[in-house]
Amino acid sequence: GPVSDSKSPRAFSPYRRPKPLQPMRQLIGFLCLAAQAALRTTLPSIGDGLEVRPAGDRGLGLFATRPFDCGETVGIYTGTIASRDDFAEALQQGRSSGDYAIALGTRDDFFFDAEDPDGRCAVAYINHNLRRRNCLFGEVMFTKWLPCVPYVVTSKPIAAGEELLLDYGTSYWDNRGLATPDPRRLLIDYW
Known part of the structure; x- marks a missing residue:
């Protein structure tokens, strides 16, 4: 990887450190366990209720291999935790x-x-569809000093074989040059 310049304000960016040396990642690992306890659930995993497979022109998607009830927790969103500045630099x-x-x-x-070369968390494979969304983001907040733990929960019953879908929100698409009046956005949202 790149050589860090200790004089650079971003020298200690989490994107420049191996996973074991990312204290926020370690903290979130602990908070994820606490979130599971707070949600009173054990989480499904790839191969145990969830499967990543091709989802047509959307690339890979996350699919249910068993039925899910409405309100069931699908997974916790994990990855590199970065400040606004560290994330901007990584981009x-x-x-x-x-x-x-x-x-x-x-x-x-x-x-x-x-985004992780070693593999993304399962819920990061959930694709966007406004019309057919069947999942929502939630957050477990412990204190105002700790980052919240984002998770995904079903918003309606999901049958085995069905793709899990979320609404990514307008800012996600606006930042990619696909604001609401763009006809491509209608295709993304509704088909």
Whole structure:
């Protein structure tokens, strides 16, 4: 990887450190366990209720291999936790595409970036569809000093074999040059 310049303000960016040396990742690992306890659930995993497979022109998607009830927790969104500045630098330097990042906090103070060469968390494979969405994001907040833990929950019953779908929100598409009046956006949202 690149050589860190200790004088650079971003020298300690989480994108420049191996996973074991990312304290926020370690903290989130602990918070994920606490979130499972708070949600009173054990999470399904790839091969145990969930499957990643081709989803047509949307690339890969996440599919149910068993029925899910409405309100069932699908998974916790994990990845590199970065400040706004670290995330912006990662985008600029090509360390992240931003395609698998979600903003956290009331002012988008932190980002969970699930783009990972070692494999993304299962819920990062959930595709967008406004019309057919069957899942929602939720957040477990422990204190105002710790990042919240984002998770995905079903918003309606899901049958085995059905693709899990979310609404990514308008800012996701606006940042990609696909604002609402764009006809391509209608295709993305409704088909």
